[in-house]
Amino acid sequence: xxxxxxxxxxxxxxxxxxxxxxxxxxxxxxxxxxxxxxxxxxxxxxxxxxxxxxxxxxxxxxxxxxxxxxxxxxxxxxxxxxxxxxxxxxxxxxxxxxxxxxxxxxxxxxxxxxxxxxxxxxxxxxxxxxxxxxxxxxxxxxxxxxxxxxxxxxxxxxxxxxxxxxxxxxxxxxxxxxxxxxxxxxxxxxxxxxxxxxxxxxxxxxxxxxxxxxxxxxxxxxxxxxxxxxxxxxxxxxxxxxxxxxxxxxxxxxxxxxxxxxxxxxxxxxxxxxxxxxxxxxxxxxxxxxxxxxxxxxxxxxxxxxxxxxxxxxxxxxxxxxxxxxxxxxxxxxxxxxxxxxxxxxxxxxxxxxxxxxxxxxxxxxxxxxxxxxxxxxxxxxxxxxxxxxxxxxxxxxxxxxxxxxxxxxxxxxxxxxxxxxxxxxxxxxxxxxxxxxxxxxxxxxxxxxxxxxxxxxxxxxxxxxxxxxxxxxxxxxxxxxxxxxxxxxxxxxxxxxxxxxxxxxxxxxxxxxxxxxxxxxxxxxxxxxxxxxxxxxxxxxxxxxxxxxxxxxxxxxxxxxxxxxxxxxxxxxxxxxxxxxxxxxxxxxxxxxxxxxxxxxxxxxxxxxxxxxxxxxxxxxxxxxxxxxxxxxxxxxxxxxxxxxxxxxxxxxxxxxxxxxxxxxxxxxxxxxxxxxxxxxxxxxxxxxxxxxxxxxxxxxxxxxxxxxxxxxxxxxxxxxxxxxxxxxxxxxxxxxxxxxxxxxxxxxxxxxxxxxxxxxxxxxxxxxxxxxxxxxxxxxxxxxxxxxxxxxxxxxxxxxxxxxxxx
Numbered sequence: 131x132x133x134x135x136x137x138x139x140x141x142x143x144x145x146x147x148x149x150x151x152x153x154x155x156x157x158x159x160x161x162x163x164x165x166x167x168x169x170x171x172x173x174x175x176x177x178x179x180x181x182x183x184x185x186x187x188x189x190x191x192x193x194x195x196x197x198x199x200x201x202x203x204x205x206x207x208x209x210x211x212x213x214x215x216x217x218x219x220x221x222x223x224x225x226x227x228x229x230x231x232x233x234x235x236x237x238x239x240x241x242x243x244x245x246x247x248x249x250x251x252x253x254x255x256x257x258x259x260x261x262x263x264x265x266x267x268x269x270x271x272x273x274x275x276x277x278x279x280x281x282x283x284x285x286x287x288x289x290x291x292x293x294x295x296x297x298x299x300x301x302x303x304x305x306x307x308x309x310x311x312x313x314x315x316x317x318x319x320x321x322x323x324x325x326x327x328x329x330x331x332x333x334x335x336x337x338x339x340x341x342x343x344x345x346x347x348x349x350x351x352x353x354x355x356x357x358x359x360x361x362x363x364x365x366x367x368x369x370x371x372x373x374x375x376x377x378x379x380x381x382x383x384x385x386x387x388x389x390x391x392x393x394x395x396x397x398x399x400x401x402x403x404x405x406x407x408x409x410x411x412x413x414x415x416x417x418x419x420x421x422x423x424x425x426x427x428x429x430x431x432x433x434x435x436x437x438x439x440x441x442x443x444x445x446x447x448x449x450x451x452x453x454x455x456x457x458x459x460x461x462x463x464x465x466x467x468x469x470x471x472x473x474x475x476x477x478x479x480x481x482x483x484x485x486x487x488x489x490x491x492x493x494x495x496x497x498x499x500x501x502x503x504x505x506x507x508x509x510x511x512x513x514x515x516x517x518x519x520x521x522x523x524x525x526x527x528x529x530x531x532x533x534x535x536x537x538x539x540x541x542x543x544x545x546x547x548x549x550x551x552x553x554x555x556x557x558x559x560x561x562x563x564x565x566x567x568x569x570x571x572x573x574x575x576x577x578x579x580x581x582x583x584x585x586x587x588x589x590x591x592x593x594x595x596x597x598x599x600x601x602x603x604x605x606x607x608x609x610x611x612x613x614x615x616x617x618x619x620x621x622x623x624x625x626x627x628x629x630x631x632x633x634x635x636x637x638x639x640x641x642x643x644x645x646x647x648x649x650x651x652x653x654x655x656x657x658x659x660x661x662x663x664x665x666x667x668x669x670x671x672x673x674x675x676x677x678x679x680x681x682x683x684x685x686x687x688x689x690x691x692x693x694x695x696x697x698x699x700x701x702x703x704x705x706x707x708x709x710x711x712x713x714x715x716x717x718x719x720x721x722x723x724x725x726x727x728x729x730x731x732x733x734x735x736x737x738x739x740x741x742x743x744x745x746x747x748x749x750x751x752x753x754x755x756x757x758x759x760x761x762x763x764x765x766x767x768x769x770x771x772x773x774x775x776x777x778x779x780x781x782x783x784x785x786x787x788x789x790x791x792x793x794x795x796x797x798x799x800x801x802x803x804x805x806x807x808x809x810x811x812x813x814x815x816x817x818x819x820x821x822x823x824x825x826x827x828x829x830x831x832x833x834x835x836x837x838x839x840x841x842x843x844x845x846x847x848x849x850x851x852x853x854x855x856x857x858x859x860x861x862x863x864x865x866x867x868x869x870x871x872x873x874x875x876x877x878x879x880x881x882x883x884x885x886x887x888x889x890x891x892x893x894x895x896x897x898x899x900x901x902x903x904x905x906x907x908x909x910x911x912x913x914x915x916x917x918x919x920x921x922x923x924x925x926x927x928x929x930x931x932x933x934x935x936x937x938x939x
Contacts, residue, residue: 247301315367601627
């Protein structure tokens with residue numbers, strides 16, 4: 131932990147948006163603090179009064195014109211919500227509102243008590259909404275004494291009955307240590323001057339009771355990663371109510387364990403992975419909370435005696451580029467890193483992406499100019515390309531977020547950045563991303579290190595196979611694919627890219643909080659930064675199904691191979707080529723003929739060479755394969771996958787292609803090429819005789835899978851054991867890719883996804899003149915008539931790619 135007094139840390143947070151506050155004479159400004167704020171005093175932020183002013187500024191945001199969109203509609207939405215809360219406020223013992231009874235008759239930690247503790251947090255949420263409506267100017271509730279009276283009465287009743295220094299904790303720990311204290315502190319901060327010293331002391335004592343110093347004394351359990359950041363926020367909020375310098379120092383120091391990269395458990399990894407709940411990839415959920423929380427803390431404490439000056443904070447700032455941006459595409463946050471959050475009806479990929487954009491916008495105000503410019507450019511590009519759920523036309527967005535994002539969009543000096551062209555392997559969370567002009571894809575795997583999926587608190591009850599080779603992809607024209615009630619309506623046994631047994635599974639199969647993991651280590655891949663290879667040894671969840679699967683991510687598409695597919699469950703096993711949510715006009719063309727499909731009736735295709743799904747993608751079948759097409763309207767309810775979801779029936783149409791391996795297959799395989807965004811004409815061309823041999827499948831067995839791509843100068847293979855694939859050979863499990871350049875050099879990329887700890891030898895049967903560069907992991911390398919590379923062990927490389935560059939004769 132770093133406790134140094136800040137030196138040479140100018141208060142850059144006061145620039146642009148964070149402290150551009152009231153009192154500027156801005157016409158129509160919709161910001162009002164209980165006390166006029168002197169921006170210079172706030173910028174200095176050396177005392178508690180200044181920190182409280184800044185706390186309010188961070189919550190309310192900079193001034194804006196309340197008569198202009200999007201603020202006019204957003205403000206109206208907020209006031210409508212707040213008015214509804216004010217009108218229905220009806221305090222009685224055990225409740226402030228009729229629908230939020232928090233009086234638990236049997237307070238403990240069972241599911242029923244979780245409901246009662248959640249209603250405590252919800253009560254504070256409503257009081258916070260009322261407080262914001264009270265302090266904002268230009269509204270029907272601004273400075274309304276009756277509204278203020280309800281806020282204070284509500285705070286006092288909660289303090290007396292359920293969330294006071296002498297009250298027992300019950301239900302979900304999160305409600306008492308994160309949800310309720312943060313909302314209580316924010317509400318009290320907004321109306322600070324309208325509270326008595328006794329009230330502020332009682333509220334602070336309640337927060338200290340449930341979030342004591344001991345809550346952040348050890349980096350373990352529920353006090354890691356995003357949870358640790360949230361706990362620190364709660365401590366700071368309470369400390370600001372009573373000028374508690376000691377508690378401020380505790381919170382500041384408690385941020386430090388979050389910054390260093392980890393090699394196991396919760397937190398950020400050096401390869402950009404982010405894990406929460408020990409084995410669940412989570413940058414889209416807990417990672418988002420962590421980003422927002424740290425950004426808030428940096429901004430709040432900058433320039434104060436509690437400024438966070440731990441040099442390891444630079445590690446966190448680097449993760450915006452290495453761990454966050456790679457999982458965002460056109461403003462959406464990919465579902466495959468959002469855990470059980472994908473099952474929540476009020477959320478979506480865009481719903482999870484937009485808060486991250488807002489958080490990065492805040493953090494950008496406190497970094498160097500080059501980095502800030504790059505991040506703002508990324509944000510503007512994401513906003514510019516999001517035509518499905520654009521935040522700046524969404525009145526449900528918080529006003530502070532709208533203001534921060536709109537300032538970037540309105541800044542003519544900021545040029546929107548395009549999506550990068552890149553391939554990334556996140557070996558520590560079994561995820562891979564691939565980006566090309568106009569489209570992106572992500573592969574989700576699991577292993578002894580990473581869970582099949584996460585279920586918990588009755589959420590994500592049927593996410594069984596999201597870690598079994600699920601292949602997500604988006605084009606610029608189909609970025610809304612997974613954001614329109616996808617999860618309650620899709621067939622959970624037929625996710626694109628997966629190989630699964632149709633053996634019925636109970637809701638929540640495998641256990642809560644990512645308890646179920648496959649007993650296999652082979653999951654991962656390697657990359658040169660532009661192209662890549664990934665592989666997974668799949669073990670079925672509560673099934674005997676086995677498969678070895680590989681993905682080769684190229685320029686126009688992804689080659690998908692599967693082999694060694696077997697099962698003994700007595701159920702059909704399918705490898706799902708595609709299962710796309712489509713509109714009523716979409717159709718399927720196979721070998722030039724448009725299919726007439728009947729709803730819910732599988733159609734067996736006779737040795738297809740290619741297929742095309744209107745508006746989505748093309749599919750090429752390089753070898754004879756038994757493909758089934760299914761056009762199906764599926765009806766589901768959010769409640770089916772989340773115990774807290776709505777019960778309304780929702781129907782969506784899906785077009786699926788899959789390989790039916792039959793019941794209890796043995797030694798089954800498949801091969802296909804998926805072409806996101808391709809036209810039917812281009813798909814037919816790639817399947818035709820003129821392009822035959824453009825991509826050669828060199829092996830597709832339980833020992834190895836590999837391809838050669840002449841026009842890219844690329845050879846790649848996954849070795850499940852010692853084997854040979856064309857010019858490549860491996861002495862054991864490995865992922866290998868070789869790519870030649872126009873400059874008579876070649877790059878050899880190698881990883882050990884199993885992290886076995888044994889030595890590894892890779893042979894390339896190609897004359898090599900010299901070695902240009904090699905990593906320290908290479909113990910011996912031989913050139914001449916062929917290249918032989920020896921590694922002692924790659925066990926401590928976390929599945930990372932080792933790159934060797936050589937010169938060819």
